[in-house]
Amino acid sequence: MSKQILISDPTLRDGNHAVRHQITKESFAAYCAAADRAGVPIVEVGHGNGLGASSMLVGECLLTDETILRTARENLPRSKMAIHAIPGFCTIQRHLTMAVELGVDVIRVASHCTEADITQRHIDFARKNGKEVYGVLMMSHMASPEMLADEARKMEAYGAEALVIMDSAGAYLPADVSRRIGTLVDALGIPVGFHAHNNLGMGIANSVAAVEAGATIIDGSARGFGAGAGNAQLEVLVAVFKQMGYETGIDLYKMLDAADLAEKQMIQSMPYISSTSIVSGMSGVFSGFIKQVNSIGAEHGVDPRDIFFELGRRNAVAGQESLILEVALGLKAVKALAGAACA
Amino acid sequence: MTTRKTRVAILGTGNIGTDLLIKAMRSATLECTLFVGRNFRSDGMQKASNLGVNISDRGLDGIVQQADNIDIVFDATSAAAHFEHWPVLQALGKTVIDMTPAKIGDLCVPAINAEQIVASRARNINMITCGGQASVPIANAIAAVQDDIDYIEVASSISSRSAGPATRANLDEYIETTEQALIKFSGAGQAKAILILNPARPPIDMQTTIYAKIRNPDLAAIRASVDQMMARIIAYVPGYQLIVPPTIEGGKIMTTVKVLGNGDYLPRYAGNLDIINCAAIGIAEAIARQGKE
Amino acid sequence: MPEAIERSLRQDCHASLDILPGLSARLSGHRIAVIGGTGFIGSWLAETVTALNDDLGCKVRIDLLSRHAAAWLAAHPHLDREDVAVQSVDARSPFELARDTTLVLFAAGYADPRMHASNPHQVFETTVHGLGHALAVASRLELLQRFVNISSGLVLGDVPGDQAMSETRIGALDFTRFHNVYAEARRAGESLVAAYSGQYRIPASTARAFTFIGPYQALDAPWALNNFMRDALSGNDIRIHGDGTTRRGYLYGSDAAAWLLKLLLDGKDGEVYNLGGAEPASHSDVAAHVAALTTPTPRLVHMSKPGLAGRNHDFFPDLQHTHSDLGVRAAVPVLSAIERSMQWHARRLGVTRRLREDVASR
Numbered sequence: 001m002s003k004q005i006l007i008s009d010p011t012l013r014d015g016n017h018a019v020r021h022q023i024t025k026e027s028f029a030a031y032c033a034a035a036d037r038a039g040v041p042i043v044e045v046g047h048g049n050g051l052g053a054s055s056m057l058v059g060e061c062l063l064t065d066e067t068i069l070r071t072a073r074e075n076l077p078r079s080k081m082a083i084h085a086i087p088g089f090c091t092i093q094r095h096l097t098m099a100v101e102l103g104v105d106v107i108r109v110a111s112h113c114t115e116a117d118i119t120q121r122h123i124d125f126a127r128k129n130g131k132e133v134y135g136v137l138m139m140s141h142m143a144s145p146e147m148l149a150d151e152a153r154k155m156e157a158y159g160a161e162a163l164v165i166m167d168s169a170g171a172y173l174p175a176d177v178s179r180r181i182g183t184l185v186d187a188l189g190i191p192v193g194f195h196a197h198n199n200l201g202m203g204i205a206n207s208v209a210a211v212e213a214g215a216t217i218i219d220g221s222a223r224g225f226g227a228g229a230g231n232a233q234l235e236v237l238v239a240v241f242k243q244m245g246y247e248t249g250i251d252l253y254k255m256l257d258a259a260d261l262a263e264k265q266m267i268q269s270m271p272y273i274s275s276t277s278i279v280s281g282m283s284g285v286f287s288g289f290i291k292q293v294n295s296i297g298a299e300h301g302v303d304p305r306d307i308f309f310e311l312g313r314r315n316a317v318a319g320q321e322s323l324i325l326e327v328a329l330g331l332k333a334v335k336a337l338a339g340a341a342c343a
Numbered sequence: 344m345t346t347r348k349t350r351v352a353i354l355g356t357g358n359i360g361t362d363l364l365i366k367a368m369r370s371a372t373l374e375c376t377l378f379v380g381r382n383f384r385s386d387g388m389q390k391a392s393n394l395g396v397n398i399s400d401r402g403l404d405g406i407v408q409q410a411d412n413i414d415i416v417f418d419a420t421s422a423a424a425h426f427e428h429w430p431v432l433q434a435l436g437k438t439v440i441d442m443t444p445a446k447i448g449d450l451c452v453p454a455i456n457a458e459q460i461v462a463s464r465a466r467n468i469n470m471i472t473c474g475g476q477a478s479v480p481i482a483n484a485i486a487a488v489q490d491d492i493d494y495i496e497v498a499s500s501i502s503s504r505s506a507g508p509a510t511r512a513n514l515d516e517y518i519e520t521t522e523q524a525l526i527k528f529s530g531a532g533q534a535k536a537i538l539i540l541n542p543a544r545p546p547i548d549m550q551t552t553i554y555a556k557i558r559n560p561d562l563a564a565i566r567a568s569v570d571q572m573m574a575r576i577i578a579y580v581p582g583y584q585l586i587v588p589p590t591i592e593g594g595k596i597m598t599t600v601k602v603l604g605n606g607d608y609l610p611r612y613a614g615n616l617d618i619i620n621c622a623a624i625g626i627a628e629a630i631a632r633q634g635k636e
Numbered sequence: 637m638p639e640a641i642e643r644s645l646r647q648d649c650h651a652s653l654d655i656l657p658g659l660s661a662r663l664s665g666h667r668i669a670v671i672g673g674t675g676f677i678g679s680w681l682a683e684t685v686t687a688l689n690d691d692l693g694c695k696v697r698i699d700l701l702s703r704h705a706a707a708w709l710a711a712h713p714h715l716d717r718e719d720v721a722v723q724s725v726d727a728r729s730p731f732e733l734a735r736d737t738t739l740v741l742f743a744a745g746y747a748d749p750r751m752h753a754s755n756p757h758q759v760f761e762t763t764v765h766g767l768g769h770a771l772a773v774a775s776r777l778e779l780l781q782r783f784v785n786i787s788s789g790l791v792l793g794d795v796p797g798d799q800a801m802s803e804t805r806i807g808a809l810d811f812t813r814f815h816n817v818y819a820e821a822r823r824a825g826e827s828l829v830a831a832y833s834g835q836y837r838i839p840a841s842t843a844r845a846f847t848f849i850g851p852y853q854a855l856d857a858p859w860a861l862n863n864f865m866r867d868a869l870s871g872n873d874i875r876i877h878g879d880g881t882t883r884r885g886y887l888y889g890s891d892a893a894a895w896l897l898k899l900l901l902d903g904k905d906g907e908v909y910n911l912g913g914a915e916p917a918s919h920s921d922v923a924a925h926v927a928a929l930t931t932p933t934p935r936l937v938h939m940s941k942p943g944l945a946g947r948n949h950d951f952f953p954d955l956q957h958t959h960s961d962l963g964v965r966a967a968v969p970v971l972s973a974i975e976r977s978m979q980w981h982a983r984r985l986g987v988t989r990r991l992r993e994d995v996a997s998r
Contacts, residue, residue: 055535056554056595057498088538091515114542114837115503118511142542147906150834315543322498322552322599326587358776386730386772504775504837542837545779606735610778 003246006217008042008106008164008193009035009234010226011262012072013084014219017048017227017288019268021061025071027266028063031222032075034261038254040234042106044082045072048227048288050110051083051099052090057321058288065095069102082106084136087118092125100129108164109155110136112317113143116151123158134193134217135160139317141171141284145180149187162191162217167206168288170199170229170281174209185214193217196232198224199281201273203232204240211246222262223270227288228280230271235259279305283312292324302328302335348374349631352406354428355419356380356398358507359442359616361387362608363417364396366624369607372631373624376412379405390608403428410435414634415627418442421509422516429467438630440623441469444516450524453625454480454575460626461633468626473615474499474536475521476622477551477583477602482529484572485555485589485596488564494556495531497521500539502546505613514538531555548601549614550586555596565589565596579625580618581605641983642714644976644998645851645890649680649687651967652894659894660692662901666781669737671727671770672744672762673700674708677786677896679852680889681741682720684897689719699734701725702744727766733773739900740774740783742767742825747788747818748857756817763821764828771832771840782900783840785829789912789953790819791844800885800916800954803844803908826908833906841903843896846912846953849973850889851980860884864923865978868930869987873937878949880920880938885913885952888968888976895964902962909962910953917970925971929978931992 012031016023028045035043045068047053047061054061061068072081083104085096096107107126109119119135126133135155140148152163165180172180177194184192194210196203196219207218220237224230235255241248263270276290285308293311297304310327351373353360360380364387367375378391379399391398399405406416415438418425425445432439441448448467451460452475460468471479478497486492501510510517518536525534541547566589576583582603589598604610604617611617653659668685670678678700688694697719702708705724709716725731727744745763746752752759767785774783792801793809811820826842833840847859855866860876861884867874887895892911899909920936927934958964968976975995982988988996 055498055537056496056556056597057537057552087514088518088540091518093515093519112540112542115511115540117508117835118514118540121512121515144904144906150906154834315541317539317541317543322500322550322597325592326599329587386769389730508835544781544839606778608776610776612778 004216005211005241005246005248006041007234007237007248007250008044008082008217008219009040009221010044010084010219010231011035011221011234012043012045013050014048014221014226014231015266016046016061018225018230018271019266020291021047021054021059023062023266025063025067028068028071029075030265031258031262032072034254034258036076036079038258039250040079040255041249042080042082043072043076044084044108045069046083049086050090051085052095053086066098066102069099069104073103080105082108084108084110085122086110087122090122092122096122096125100131104131106132106134108134108136109160110138113137113140113148113151113165116154119155120158123155123160127159133160134162134164136164136166138166139168139286140165140180141167141169141176142315145183148180149183152184152188156188156190160190162193163188164193164195164217164219166195167197168286169284170197170202170277171284172206173200173202174205177206177209178213181210181213181215191216193219195219197226197228198231198271198273199229199277203230204236207232207237208240208244222259223267225262225267225271228290229273229277276304276308279308283309285312285316289321289324292321296324296328300328300332302331306331348372349414349627349634350374350376350412351415351417351627352377352379352413353417353419354379354403354406356382356385356387356391357419358387358609359620360417360419361390362616362620363419363623364391365607366620368394370624370628372628377405377409403431407431407435410437413437415440415630417623422513433466439467440627441467442619442623444472444513444520445469446520446523450527451622451626452476452479452483452524452528453579453622453629454572455483455528457626457629461629470619470623471524472517472521473549473619474517474538474551475524476618477549477600478521478553479524479528480572480576481553481569481598481600482525482531482555484568485565486529486531488561488568489557491558492529492531492555493558494533495525495529496535496537496554497525497551498537498539499549499551499615500541500547501549501615502612503540503542504546505549505615506540546610546612548603548612549618550599550601552597552599557596560591560596562589562591569598580621582614582617638983641980644979645683646687648888648890648968648976649684649893650691652890653684653687653692655965655967656894656898659897660688660694663688663696663897664694666738667697667699667734667736668739668741668900669699669701669733670741670743671701671766672742674702674704674722675743676848676850676852676889677743677892678702679712680850680893681896682715684890684893685719686715686717697721699723699737701727701731727769728761730769731773733777735777736779737777738779738781740770740777740780741786741896741900742770742784743786745822750858752815752818756814759817760821763818764824767825767828771828771838775832775836775838781839782903783838784896784900784903785825785840785842787822787826787842787844788819789844789846789910789951791823791826793819796948798948798950800914800952802954803910803957830906839905841899841905842908843899843911844908844953846910846951847884847886848889848892849886850977852889853977855981860919861886861922861974864926865981868926868934869978869982869985869990871990873935874923874927875937875939876919876923877939878919880923881918883916883918883950883952885916886970886973887911887913887966888973891966891968895958895962898962898964904961907961909958910955911958912953912955913966913970914953914955915970916950916952922974925974926978929975929992929995930990
């Protein structure tokens with residue numbers, strides 16, 4: 001029985017979150033070439049929030065989407081090029097059409113885990129244009145396994161060819177992953193995948209649990225380069241899966257080389273689990289908020305950890321960055337009142 | 344001179360149409376003479392019937408049959424349907440307020456161009472989008488005192504529960520229509536619209552943040568201009584609030600508004616749906632008032 | 637209604653509420669709408685609300701919507717109070733709910749098999765279209781926290797009846813026969829709730845009712861226990877059809893109401909919860925209890941032969957999921973429930989002389 005795992009590598013997409021979407025053209029070129037040499041099957045590129053997301057809301061990208069796709073395509077002779085696309089940020093006419101023209105292979109259409117029905121037209125467009133299309137459910141800890149399955153089935157009905165759930169906040173423990181992946185594998189006729197974040201140090205363990213529960217697609221980033229505490233560390237995954245007897249098709253040495261290159265070339269600070277990462281993982285808030293929470297917290301003299309728990313309480317979702325300032329100002333006002341009351 | 348109210352027909356008996364009906368019935372200058380859709384069993388139809396409003400399930404034909412008793416038509420169906428409706432309504436000489444993203448006619452934000460729309464006797468008036476009604480007047484207010492706006496961005500978040508199937512199936516049209524209106528009414532070089540559905544409970548109120556990239560921002564002038572525009576908007580959208588006044592944040596201007604719906608037929612958290620309806624009624628009343636002079 | 641009975645019902649409500657400490661505080665400030673609110677469930681919820689408000693310092697309001705509003709009020713004047721509002725509504729047409737309604741319970745429908753036989757169309761309309769209208773109006777409520785649909789254990793269709801029925805063992809149902817209209821309509825109802833949840837994001841849960849027992853149930857509704865009580869109170873022999881081994885689980889009215897209140901607050905989206913009694917009792921046993929409460933003691937007469945091939949018609953729920961998710965338990969045992977029902981019906985019919993003397997005076 002062949003035990004194969006399809007690795008999808010979002011180093012150049014999720015990693016863009018870690019550097020406020022400032023990955024350079026040279027880095028795109030260099031890492032793509034290295035990943036291609038290593039036989040990484042799918043390389044995902046773009047702004048952290050996907051195609052068309054460069055904005056003041058979630059951060060402006062150094063490069064245009066067009067430049068990123070051209071550069072990547074030139075340096076991925078064999079590997080598939082993938083993009084992340086969130087309807088509401090990304091339109092078919094302005095963004096997806098261009099991506100198709102520039103040779104994207106895999107379109108991962110993503111929504112918040114309870115809003116799959118916004119992806120219908122984008123998935124349909126991708127299928128009509130002969131591209132592989134995955135459905136992606138973000139912040140998947142915010143729905144029960146059964147509800148996730150219902151939303152996943154919508155995407156399957158729309159034509160998604162695989163379904164990936166993301167632990168965007170890094171909130172899961174392995175048992176959570178097993179249950180969810182197991183429920184999805186039972187409910188769907190298409191392959192199921194998992195995208196880990198490492199806020200609670202569970203990136204590798206959760207990915208292993210996902211595979212053991214039947215997932216066949218796993219996301220991992222070089223050195224874990226990704227939003228917040230980072231993703232499951234790709235080269236570690238490759239090693240672990242090899243030890244477990246799974247085939248990834250990736251050359252271990254060349255993968256290690258690619259990770260070394262990523263570290264030298266573009267990773268300004270190595271992903272690690274900071275205090276705020278732990279807090280965002282515990283509070284179930286999107287990791288990508290971290291830099292803005294920290295900077296707004298510093299600017300207004302509010303503890304970023306308090307901001308996180310409050311955002312978690314308010315069920316903040318990705319794209320609600322404008323809420324961070326409102327929450328910070330609110331907490332500041334409460335602090336001032338408390339201070340005044342004591343005075 | 345006539346004291347007759349301006350007679351409106353509402354085409355589309357879903358939640359939007361029904362909410363429009365309740366607003367029209369409250370109006371001093373408008374009277375709904377026909378509430379028309381395709382299904383007598385729809386909740387809106389039955390509500391209208393209970394309210395004593397003249398109803399029809401003949402769709403566009405219903406309007407054609409009763410054309411003599413109608414001055415203005417609100418089209419609250421869909422863009423695709425509106426493309427079919429317009430030639431017929433145009434031939435009948437009716438003024439149409441288009442609630443869909445079809446964009447056949449003149450884009451209207453009452454706080455900005457009600458007077459021009461009325462004076463031009465435009466026959467097809469498009470109400471852009473909910474996010475557009477919330478953000479475009481603010482963008483316009485900023486542009487009034489700054490002539491070097493490189494880029495305007497509008498990010499709206501609405502509660503998941505207020506986003507029905509029509510919204511979800513038409514996110515791209517929403518984005519494109521809003522961006523078009525932003526550029527038209529602010530002169531910005533580029534525009535970007537973002538829509539986020541938030542599933543939080545209790546459902547959140549509609550909130551829109553406007554960002555502008557301006558080379559030499561004059562914050563005081565911007566604030567004054569926005570305050571003036573706020574007053575014009577509140578005249579027909581009572582639930583419109585400025586929750587973060589124009590601020591310079593990271594080298595860009597940002598400001599946030601919230602719309603609390605009136606709760607006529609839709610829940611109050613659906614401020615997104617309420618604002619476009621308020622705007623539609625607003626321009627209809629402006630037309631009605633002009634007709635009296 | 638005589639004060640003694642009123643007091644007993646109030647006591648029963650408290651017995652059920654005592655198992656759920658903290659419920660009163662959590663319900664305060666809520667406004668509950670019950671569509672089909674003058675039946676068994678609505679009446680018991682109204683009783684429970686009065687107990688909560690009068691004795692536990694709660695401030696909860698309940699609106700009962702029904703076609704029989706006026707008649708119900710006339711029959712139960714002690715429930716004509718400010719915190720229990722009754723509205724005349726036919727759910728087959730759209731209706732409005734108070735804007736500050738926070739919890740909605742759909743309890744409309746016809747469980748009576750005679751109605752299924754004679755007017756299956758109305759059964760379907762009320763169950764499915766009525767539910768549709770309820771969902772539509774609930775989806776426009778700003779303060780809605782939960783919508784609960786009361787469905788029926790009968791939706792499970794043809795499953796081997798010899799064990800407790802869990803929520804997930806779904807069997808076949810011959811929907812081509814109109815006699816199955818009630819179960820089929822409840823199935824359609826559950827599907828409609830799922831569609832509304834999936835499309836409009838209404839927070840909704842389902843309660844599947846099994847067999848209820850207690851005051852506020854019409855004695856002539858042809859369920860076995862009712863038949864036994866009616867026979868006994870008419871001074872006749874108690875006739876048991878079949879061999880009497882068929883089992884039912886019985887849930888008393890005050891428990892059903894308390895469980896539903898807990899479900900309204902704490903039910904999870906998309907979940908189905910069995911609502912019934914877990915300890916099954918056979919028809920023979922139940923008939924014997926009824927007989928023991930009656931004077932003179934009626935005979936138990938077994939009519940007709942036992943069913944072909946020993947076909948099993950047991951009908952009682954597996955309550956594991958309900959217990960673990962909602963933390964509810966039955967407070968009123970079946971024997972007490974039967975006794976209370978006998979007292980209630982005897983008083984209504986003016987035949988308290990047929991109750992055993994100590995039972996009549998309790």
